[in-house]
Amino acid sequence: MGIRILIVEDEFIVANDLSMILEKAGYSVCDIASSVAEARTIIAKQKPQLVLLDIHLEGTLTGIDLAKELLEDNIAFVYLSANSNQKILELAKNTQPYGFLVKPFREKDVLVSLEIAQYLHNQNLALKRDTELALESVITDIIAQDVNWEDRFLKIAKAIQPHIPFDFVAIGMKNLDNIPYHGVCFLRLSYNEYQAIGTQELMNMTGIKASDLPKYQVPGNEDTKSSIYNLVDFEEVCKINPSKKLVAKTFGMSANLVMFIPIDGRAGFTLSFYNRKGAAYHNRHLALVNRLQKPMSQTFEGVLAGSGKPMKNNIPDEVSKGRQIKVKQAGFAGIIGKSHLLLTALDHLTLVAPMETSVLILGESGTGKERFAKSIHELSSRNKKPIVVVNCAALPTHLIESELFGHEKGAFTGAVDRRIGKFEQASGGSIFLDEMGELPLESQAKLLRVLQEKEIERLGGRETIQVDVRIIAATNCNLEKEVAAGRFRLDLYYRLNVFPIILPPLRDRKGDIPILAAHFLEKYAAMAGKSEMVVSSHALQELEHYSWPGNVRELEHIIERNVLLSRGNSIDKLILPNGVTHVPEVKTEDGYVKSIDENERDYILSVLKKCGGRISGPGGAADLLDVPATTLNSKMKRLGIVRKHVG
Known part of the structure; x- marks a missing residue:
């Protein structure tokens, strides 16, 4: 070794x-x-x-x-x-x-x-080597494009976004030969939408006067070298750098990463990335910036020398007066929202999708794991082949291996024909294994072999079959706890956990509720033949105060139900499941903070008691929680809930 x-x-x-x-x-x-x-x-x-x-x-x-x-x-x-x-x-x-x-x-x-x-x-x-080489190539191509510098800089920022997350970026020329300030800023509004902010727009947004502008344009030593400022460091640098202080105050930023690009014969310029998350930037971000510095510098020098024009003449003094720019991005069907947590997950999706690595999607039921999996497949080189979806929790234990790997005729009682399994069906494409935590240990061992050897055997067969499949797995349970309890293989967990993507629950992105509600309202109002329906402000407040145990899927079903039950074109009072409108209390009387699993267990038990212990059928716990009965049974099994607990 x-x-x-x-x-x-x-x-x-x-x-x-x-x-x-x-x-x-x-x-x-x-x-x-x-x-x-x-x-x-x-x-x-x-x-x-x-x-x-x-x-x-x-x-x-x-x-x-x-x-x-x-x-x-x-x-x-x-x-x-x-x-x-x-x-x-x-x-x-x-x-x-x-x-x-x-x-x-x-x-x-x-x-x-x-x-x-x-x-x-x-x-x-x-993965790091491949993505960084691809990023360097993309940026080089962007710089060489024959378009105005505003568009080039936006494309560069967009390309860097999955690697260096930012909510605001200021691209400044103030260190370039002591010329008057030339630059552009972009405020991120959603995944593919940015607001371009020029000097006049910045003055309007901040309230600063034209006479005070020069003090924000004075070149500072902090912008002449690549560096990171998080939390306290950021607060300190804001005390000596007026432009950073202005950005922090106006847009609520808490961290800054400076990317300095030297230009031969000139003083250079900066891309200054800002993030609302306090500890957003790390040395690995700085290392990436330093690796990109030389190729970007050389490419800029070549473009400037070839154009025969000074860079300052290519950058407008007033940048579009705050116009909003949408960058086209296909492959995100059904994923809606602008919250910071969701945008981070989308950035990770964009980064990993073109690669061949396995992906593990983590999130509660109803957060959109299947939509993310399909987007990963759609944005990959495998999108000409199918993505096969498998709900592991819904597979009967005795049929799991037959479903996944197929069987030969006569392999077991009832096997009257050869069956092609899901992995063979997905060959050349992707397979999405939802609720991975529900696979029994014996099936986990065989799945590990597929990951390692890229081959399967049908039940009852002697032939080894090579399969070329990308595995995208998802679970709503804590796999680390499952490993500790001996219910999930450690080696399989780490094989799948090469690139995890964490999807936020709806209660942590409540700012997206009005956008999601409007989307579902338009969809189901059209299906019901009810035009121009609206949700009242009171009803929106009800939605924002609800705890959303079923997440986005539950919101969709609630909007659909209320559209059908509404007699007019306005939904003024929402019918919410079980009348529950508040997040369950997370502390006990002695101040002990319950874990997510403990809160989930208590919540499910309370619903089961109200249903008399009934799980499926109209009025059952699964119906009230708006989840499939198979998913609820799986959750109960994982959380140790048995019928004797309900009473």
Whole structure:
């Protein structure tokens, strides 16, 4: 194997045992460190490829502190942990480790975790390399286009968006040969819509006078080098940089990433990205900016030299007076909203869709996981072939393998013909495995083989069949907890979790409710032959105060129901399920904060009690919760709800 591994562990016996396990398996243990300081020295000298990292170490610094540095340096790591409290584990998870090994270790667990870590790290490096090369090529082509600079800069910003998220970007020429300020700003309004803001528009929005404008246009040292400012750092730089302070105050920004582009013979210019999220930017964003700096600089120089025109003449002083620009983007059918969380998920979708990597979509029931899966397929090179959708929760246990992999005639009682399974049907395209957490362990093992070997066997068959399928999986359950409980394979989880996309619940994006309600109202009013229907402001308030356990799917069904029941063209009073209009209380009397699973369990139990324990049928719990009965049964099984709990 030859891979160099550093062990960072302050218990000598534990570290020594690990060293013997690794060397026996053919790994090269470059050293053992007991503190962060010692580990830093070893890393600088020996350049390990993977680190086994204890969370609690000698000294004031923890393994989590070192993990942040390893993440920025692209060094894979796996945590070593005894039982830690939930807060420590959450901090550790935020550093994006490739796994956790819980003390005491079994040799098999150590070796499996290392194999998974190597696989994931290689996948991530390949994904990063491919996406960055593609981004560099796209930006080079944009700069060379024969269009005005405003359009070029917008296209560049749009191309960078999935890699460097921003809510506002200021592209400034104020460092270019001390010429008067020339530049353009773009405020992101939705996924594909931006507002271009010129000098006059900025004055109108901020209330600053023309006589005060020069102090916001003075070149600052903060914009002559690529750098990041988050939270406190951003507050500090705003104290000395008037233009950053103005953007922060006007648009509610909390973080800034400066991308400086030097131009030969000139002072250069900046792309200054802003984000409302306080800790939005990391060293990996800065590393990307630094890698793009040279090719962008060279391309700009070539274009400027070829045009024979100074850059300042190509950029309008007044940029379109705040006009809104829509960038065409196909492939997002049925995905509606402008919330920050949704836009982040869409940016991730755009980034991963052209790749071949597996995708794991995480989110509650009704958040639109299937629509995201279909958009990933539509935006991929596989879109000429089908995407096959499989609801794992709806498959009878004894038929799962037959459905997924097919069977030969006579393979079991009732198999009167050969059956082609879902994977063969999807060959050349994609397969969407919804509710992945419901697959039994035996089927998980066979799915892992498909991921690793790209081959299947039909039940009752002897032939190995090669399949070329991209797997997009989704679940509404916490797979990490399922792994800990022994109900989901660790190796399969990490194979699927190469690129997770998290979909926000509707209660966390309530600003999108009016947009979604209007969309569904138009759709179902047209179907019902009721033109120009509206939802009153009072009814919208009801929608915004409801807890939405069924998310967007539930909102759609509620609008459809109320359109059919409404006698006029206005919906003034909404009929909501069970009269529930508030989010369930999350704290107990002693102040203990319940987990999401605990709240979900309590909520389902309360609905079951009101239904007398009945799950399916009109008036049953599934009907009131607006979810399929199979999904509710799966949730109850996962949350440990049995009929005896209902009474």
